[in-house]
Amino acid sequence: MRPSGNWTYRHRWPTRLWHWLNALTIFILLMSGLMIFNAHPHLYWGKYGANFDPSWLGIGPTPQGGGELRVFQAHVPTTGVLGHWKDQHGHIQTRAFPYWATIPGRYSLAGARRWHFLFAWVLILGGTAFFIASLINRHFSRDLKPTRAELSPGHLWQDIKDHARLRFPQGEAAARYNPLQKLAYVGVIFFLIPMMIGTGLAMSPAFNATFPQLLLLFGGRQSARSIHFLCAMGLLAFILVHLIMVLLAGPIREIRSMVTGWFRIREARR
Amino acid sequence: MSNLVSRRSALVAGGGLMLAGCDRIAPTRPARKAFLGAESLTYRVNRLITPRNALAPEFSGGDVSPIFRSNGTAHPGSPDYARLLADNFASWRLRIGGLVAKPLAISLDQLKALPQRTQITRHDCVEGWSAIGRWTGPVLGPILQFAGLSSAARFIVFHCHDDFGGTAYYESIDLVDAFHPQTILAWALNGQALPVPNGAPLRLRVERQLGYKQAKYLRAIEAVASLDQIGGGKGGYWEDVADYAWYAGI
Numbered sequence: 088m089r090p091s092g093n094w095t096y097r098h099r100w101p102t103r104l105w106h107w108l109n110a111l112t113i114f115i116l117l118m119s120g121l122m123i124f125n126a127h128p129h130l131y132w133g134k135y136g137a138n139f140d141p142s143w144l145g146i147g148p149t150p151q152g153g154g155e156l157r158v159f160q161a162h163v164p165t166t167g168v169l170g171h172w173k174d175q176h177g178h179i180q181t182r183a184f185p186y187w188a189t190i191p192g193r194y195s196l197a198g199a200r201r202w203h204f205l206f207a208w209v210l211i212l213g214g215t216a217f218f219i220a221s222l223i224n225r226h227f228s229r230d231l232k233p234t235r236a237e238l239s240p241g242h243l244w245q246d247i248k249d250h251a252r253l254r255f256p257q258g259e260a261a262a263r264y265n266p267l268q269k270l271a272y273v274g275v276i277f278f279l280i281p282m283m284i285g286t287g288l289a290m291s292p293a294f295n296a297t298f299p300q301l302l303l304l305f306g307g308r309q310s311a312r313s314i315h316f317l318c319a320m321g322l323l324a325f326i327l328v329h330l331i332m333v334l335l336a337g338p339i340r341e342i343r344s345m346v347t348g349w350f351r352i353r354e355a356r357r
Numbered sequence: 358m359s360n361l362v363s364r365r366s367a368l369v370a371g372g373g374l375m376l377a378g379c380d381r382i383a384p385t386r387p388a389r390k391a392f393l394g395a396e397s398l399t400y401r402v403n404r405l406i407t408p409r410n411a412l413a414p415e416f417s418g419g420d421v422s423p424i425f426r427s428n429g430t431a432h433p434g435s436p437d438y439a440r441l442l443a444d445n446f447a448s449w450r451l452r453i454g455g456l457v458a459k460p461l462a463i464s465l466d467q468l469k470a471l472p473q474r475t476q477i478t479r480h481d482c483v484e485g486w487s488a489i490g491r492w493t494g495p496v497l498g499p500i501l502q503f504a505g506l507s508s509a510a511r512f513i514v515f516h517c518h519d520d521f522g523g524t525a526y527y528e529s530i531d532l533v534d535a536f537h538p539q540t541i542l543a544w545a546l547n548g549q550a551l552p553v554p555n556g557a558p559l560r561l562r563v564e565r566q567l568g569y570k571q572a573k574y575l576r577a578i579e580a581v582a583s584l585d586q587i588g589g590g591k592g593g594y595w596e597d598v599a600d601y602a603w604y605a606g607i
Binding site for chain 2 (some may be wrong): 114115118123124126127129130133134136137138139140186187189190191192193195196197198200201202204207208290291292293294295297298299302308309312
């Protein structure tokens with residue numbers, strides 16, 4: 088049923104369903120993942136890594152009574168947010184990520200693992216269904232695949248300049264994804280999410296026996312753990328940019344189109 | 358600007374709302390069912406896709422961690438253990454009982470006289486760290502067979518000498534893992550007698566699961582049909598006290 092006025096059907100139902108299911112799933116996986124990180128807030132490269140081994144990233148309290156993030160040799164003070172923060176009751180805590188960023192809010196590795204592995208199944212099963220649906224309804228090839236022209240340096244540069252000036256497509260052009268948008272979605276669907284699942288499975292001692300090649304691909308379990316964390320930060324960065332873009336492009340019509348599928352086209356303005 | 362700030366606080370508030378929601382949902386009966394359902398799904402799918410005897414990765418001598426970290430109990434405080442340690446475990450016996458035809462009490466020397474397996478494997482703590490070490494000991498499966506494991510047995514329980522605040526440590530595994538070729542009773546780490554912090558005189562190695570399943574300070578092995586009557590009924594110390602998953606393959 089098409090509403091009156093200048094509307095276009097922009098998102099088919101599998102896309103909308105997966106979008107909202109994923110919005111919930113990724114948030115729960117991110118927040119429970121940060122709690123799991125809190126149990127051992129150091130990252131390593133290679134096959135092994137524990138307290139006596141050199142880590143490339145660490146978050147924790149400092150001897151001076153603050154908190155810091157260390158990346159290689161760079162020390163970033165993070166007092167109040169990471170490694171030294173006040174909980175809901177005003178008590179100082181020295182875990183890496185603060186209560187408002189983790190699931191559960193109170194330190195519980197076992198609880199976080201329950202949430203993480205329940206929603207890991209939602210991600211895998213929902214993602215597989217979305218993948219199949221998007222091949223059948225040609226969402227990937229029609230909407231997400233950038234055309235050769237869109238990938239030309241001139242075209243991409245123009246799109247980058249438009250984004251930097253917050254000049255978004257108007258009229259009929261707004262009904263399609265622009266090149267940077269396509270690249271961001273392709274990056275999340277075909278790279279970041281598969282990497283999250285792959286590195287997650289590579290950390291499983293049982294799956295290492297099932298499919299040892301995955302471990303070799305990532306260069307060992309602790310490398311897989313580091314890549315898992317970095318890709319999670321990549322997803323977080325995508326979500327932040329995505330939310331900002333929605334706010335700037337007109338949150339009402341953007342959210343409405345992701346709920347109902349219908350997108351209202353504004354007249355092109357000069 | 359104030360608009361941006363309010364949007365940001367709206368985001369933070371949204372996150373907080375979800376967090377509060379999750380913390381409220383977690384203890385409810387449907388959430389419990391979902392969590393346990395996910396654990397059971399993971400366990401079943403893993404057993405389905407993994408060949409029974411598929412080996413955990415083994416490493417070369419050059420991959421061994423310079424220092425093998427220990428975790429949990431560093432020294433069981435009981436007088437019994439102190440006495441065993443004082444005579445270098447000469448009077449220590451590993452009791453094998455429960456659903457077996459002939460219960461056994463095996464000395465450390467007898468265990469060392471059995472065919473041995475040495476494997477360089479990775480120990481993965483549930484917290485996230487890993488350490489690689491070389492383990493030596495007899496394979497568990499033949500010992501269970503020698504004891505005449507009953508066909509009614511479904512789980513193998515490992516009772517330990519250490520306790521946390523008065524509660525004895527124990528763990529349990531299914532028969533697939535109990536009869537896995539890499540499941541050994543290790544008395545040596547990196548060519549040395551097992552140090553006390555790593556579980557002297559004997560610990561379990563069940564290489565396709567996480568660290569808390571690798572029971573240290575073994576004193577008895579019991580074959581059972583159900584885990585309900587053991588400890589808190591969830592199959593292990595951490596499973597009972599903190600709701601860690603019984604299946605620790607991930």
